[in-house]
Amino acid sequence: MGPSTANAAARRAAAVSGTSWSGIGGCLARQSISPSAVRRRGSRLPAAPNSSLAAPSRPAGAGARRLFSSTSPARADFTHVVIGGGVVGLATARALQAQSSTASSTGSSTLLLERHLQVGTETSSRNSEVIHAGLYYGAQSLKTELCITGKEMLYDFCARHNVAHRRVGKWIVGQTAAQREEMQKVYDHNAAHTGVPLRWVSEAEARGLEPDVRAESGVLESPTTGIVDSHGLMVALQGLFEDAGGVTSVGSRVVDVEALRGDSSSNLPGSGGFRVTVEDVSTGEQSSISAETVVNCAGLGAAEVHNMLMAHAHPPGTPQHEDSKMRLYYAKGNYFSYGASSPKASRLIYPAPTPGLGGLGTHLTLDIGGRIRFGPDVEWVDTPDDLSVNTSRFPEMLAAIREYMPGVEEKALSPDYAGIRPKLRYKSSVSDGKGFLDFHIRKEDGFEGWVNLLGIESPGLTSSLAIGEKVRRLLY
Numbered sequence: 001m002g003p004s005t006a007n008a009a010a011r012r013a014a015a016v017s018g019t020s021w022s023g024i025g026g027c028l029a030r031q032s033i034s035p036s037a038v039r040r041r042g043s044r045l046p047a048a049p050n051s052s053l054a055a056p057s058r059p060a061g062a063g064a065r066r067l068f069s070s071t072s073p074a075r076a077d078f079t080h081v082v083i084g085g086g087v088v089g090l091a092t093a094r095a096l097q098a099q100s101s102t103a104s105s106t107g108s109s110t111l112l113l114e115r116h117l118q119v120g121t122e123t124s125s126r127n128s129e130v131i132h133a134g135l136y137y138g139a140q141s142l143k144t145e146l147c148i149t150g151k152e153m154l155y156d157f158c159a160r161h162n163v164a165h166r167r168v169g170k171w172i173v174g175q176t177a178a179q180r181e182e183m184q185k186v187y188d189h190n191a192a193h194t195g196v197p198l199r200w201v202s203e204a205e206a207r208g209l210e211p212d213v214r215a216e217s218g219v220l221e222s223p224t225t226g227i228v229d230s231h232g233l234m235v236a237l238q239g240l241f242e243d244a245g246g247v248t249s250v251g252s253r254v255v256d257v258e259a260l261r262g263d264s265s266s267n268l269p270g271s272g273g274f275r276v277t278v279e280d281v282s283t284g285e286q287s288s289i290s291a292e293t294v295v296n297c298a299g300l301g302a303a304e305v306h307n308m309l310m311a312h313a314h315p316p317g318t319p320q321h322e323d324s325k326m327r328l329y330y331a332k333g334n335y336f337s338y339g340a341s342s343p344k345a346s347r348l349i350y351p352a353p354t355p356g357l358g359g360l361g362t363h364l365t366l367d368i369g370g371r372i373r374f375g376p377d378v379e380w381v382d383t384p385d386d387l388s389v390n391t392s393r394f395p396e397m398l399a400a401i402r403e404y405m406p407g408v409e410e411k412a413l414s415p416d417y418a419g420i421r422p423k424l425r426y427k428s429s430v431s432d433g434k435g436f437l438d439f440h441i442r443k444e445d446g447f448e449g450w451v452n453l454l455g456i457e458s459p460g461l462t463s464s465l466a467i468g469e470k471v472r473r474l475l476y
């Protein structure tokens, strides 16, 4: 195994930067922010780097009224605040801003807050970049619905906005009778519930197409699976969001969120909007802004953001305090890049799913340039802080890879990057069946204008555009 190369995730994330304005914190340092000042400063942002980006088209339902009541819309600094500049926050902010700029109420606005100095440096740039077909999740689950819809939206978006992608297809390969049974379950589940196309590949055809791949008990092909350049996707989303008048503020860590009561008939928390306190990560200064609605897209930090709000609604010492809190569990996935020209594959190769596993098994993925990488494994960790590749996992991963690619050269594998899945339960499973957990995407009961997104693990990248659209529909 070669020495660790520069972190690919960081390199890829760096490419996402360039359109963000860093420094709302400086602006927010004054106790009461002038939203027009933010807009002015935001408007100095450079144009979208991809000059071929078209303006977002008028969304269905544009002109509709928001589905929450607020007694002080005219006084809020922003119509929508989206916390978290990963792919899901970007897609959500873009959907809300597109709605805002076409809705009947003029002057509505969306602010995207990101704690790092660039968007997209956490999970959204540390994944397999696979456009999933939607094969594995519960029949009635949000994951199935949003993955299948999101996949189509993503292929369409990438084609329209010149985001690199390839409908490369995927094989699920089995070596044992038990694995063949698991593959049959995947086939039957999709035939019965999703309609996602799958095809059994004959032994002879498999040998002809992928001579380096071992598949003793069968090959199941998913032709609609693909790959996407995740940083290109985020650049495009951010460009569209900002071109429509949205403001991205990087280096802005949300440290408190309070739901305010208005004097509307509901008088629920949030009916008077929200106070969002932001820390400028460069100076440590804090200031507050007001928003009519808040969407929590904070990924690995989403439970923490949820708990900020709940600490006001159910303060320590009240009966609901502990129950109202949420926590996340962390399943790290390590990747190794492959530097040799053989053995090779021209499509994605996944092992048969293992029931109860927190991931889909160490698979072979291709990036847009055709380079092979293997991963991610599943390593349960206590905190989301350590993103270095855990090389002690290498022997186990090598054994898993050699199951389906026996000729892989050990010395051509190098530690590449790692990502961390935000899980809603310890040892929860990614596939349908025991331990399966769905995305948590909802307007929380008892609050006006608060949308919470938790546990946005795979297939969150694939689902991102559909999630953004779902949040827009929750609010309008």
Ligand SMILES: Cc1cc2nc3c(=O)[nH]c(=O)nc-3n(C[C@H](O)[C@H](O)[C@H](O)COP(=O)(O)OP(=O)(O)OC[C@H]3O[C@@H](n4cnc5c(N)ncnc54)[C@H](O)[C@@H]3O)c2cc1C
Residues within 6 Å of the ligand: 083, 084, 085, 086, 087, 088, 089, 090, 113, 114, 115, 116, 119, 120, 121, 122, 123, 124, 125, 126, 127, 128, 129, 130, 131, 132, 252, 253, 254, 255, 297, 298, 299, 300, 301, 302, 305, 332, 333, 334, 376, 418, 419, 420, 421, 422, 456, 457, 458, 459, 460, 461, 462, 463
């Ligand atoms: C190993 C691995 C492989 C995966 N493979 C795939 C795949 O092939 N296909 C697929 O569809 N999905 C995949 N996923 C899932 C996908 O990457 C995620 O679902 C998606 O990136 C989540 O995006 P996000 O915007 O919710 O989260 P993130 O990208 O984590 O963004 C959240 C943002 O919120 C910010 N934030 C947090 N707290 C605060 C705060 N207090 N104030 C301000 N900002 C804050 C963070 O800095 C971060 O930038 C994979 C995930 C992992 C870990």
